Amino acid sequence: MMYRRHLPDAMTLRTQRCLRVIAVLTLALLPVAGLQAASDQDIEVRVKKNGPEVAVDVDCPVNASAAVTWEVLTDYDHMSEFLSDVQHSSVQARDGHTLQVYQKGKAERGLLSITFENLREVELVPYQEIRSRLISGDLKASAFTTRVVDDGTLVHIINSGRYTPKLWVPPVIGPTLIEAETRKHFGELRNEILRRHALRVKAPSASLPPPGKSLASDAPR
Numbered sequence: 001m002m003y004r005r006h007l008p009d010a011m012t013l014r015t016q017r018c019l020r021v022i023a024v025l026t027l028a029l030l031p032v033a034g035l036q037a038a039s040d041q042d043i044e045v046r047v048k049k050n051g052p053e054v055a056v057d058v059d060c061p062v063n064a065s066a067a068v069t070w071e072v073l074t075d076y077d078h079m080s081e082f083l084s085d086v087q088h089s090s091v092q093a094r095d096g097h098t099l100q101v102y103q104k105g106k107a108e109r110g111l112l113s114i115t116f117e118n119l120r121e122v123e124l125v126p127y128q129e130i131r132s133r134l135i136s137g138d139l140k141a142s143a144f145t146t147r148v149v150d151d152g153t154l155v156h157i158i159n160s161g162r163y164t165p166k167l168w169v170p171p172v173i174g175p176t177l178i179e180a181e182t183r184k185h186f187g188e189l190r191n192e193i194l195r196r197h198a199l200r201v202k203a204p205s206a207s208l209p210p211p212g213k214s215l216a217s218d219a220p221r
Contacts, residue, residue, distance in 0.1 A: 040187035058159040064197035
């Protein structure tokens with residue numbers, strides 16, 4: 001942790017704890033970050049705190065194919081390349097469509113720097129649904145489901161689940177900050193989906209990737 005020496009200790013500790021909770025919850029949202037960009041305002045995020053539990057629901061519209069959307073959501077070995085708070089992400093074990101995914105990252109706000117990590121079990125239902133639950137890490141519990149829904153006009157990434165953090169989440173500012181961080185996180189996912197979709201338009205012969213694999217993992221960036 002880094003902080004200005006002249007800051008009151010209590011203020012620094014509260015800021016650190018709040019930042020750590022937000023960083024951990026945002027990373028756990030992945031079908032396993034600052035002010036959101038104006039272009040991300042169409043991403044619907046609802047955060048509700050029920051006692052120690054935090055519920056999050058996301059609807060992220062994407063003007064891309066369901067195939068490329070699925071590819072990015074399950075490209076765990078390359079997520080550190082397009083998600084700003086993720087330093088490392090890799091598939092540790094694979095049994096059919098069930099994976100163990102390890103991720104760690106660092107969230108920075110001003111002079112504060114917080115590291116976090118987790119190991120999750122991820123069950124894939126190609127090319128429709130991703131179910132994720134925490135095995136170990138910086139939360140007491142976490143379970144999320146991510147669905148890829150094509151309504152004929154847009155693809156929607158529907159993410160829904162709940163966490164129980166180890167640290168206290170402030171009842172008002174906590175959900176507000178988590179909402180902003182979550183919206184930015186899904187905005188970064190969508191940017192990568194759109195980037196790859198543009199490549200597919202130029203190379204339409206590309207086929208669906210195997211579940212959990214990236215069709216364009218070796219494409220130049």
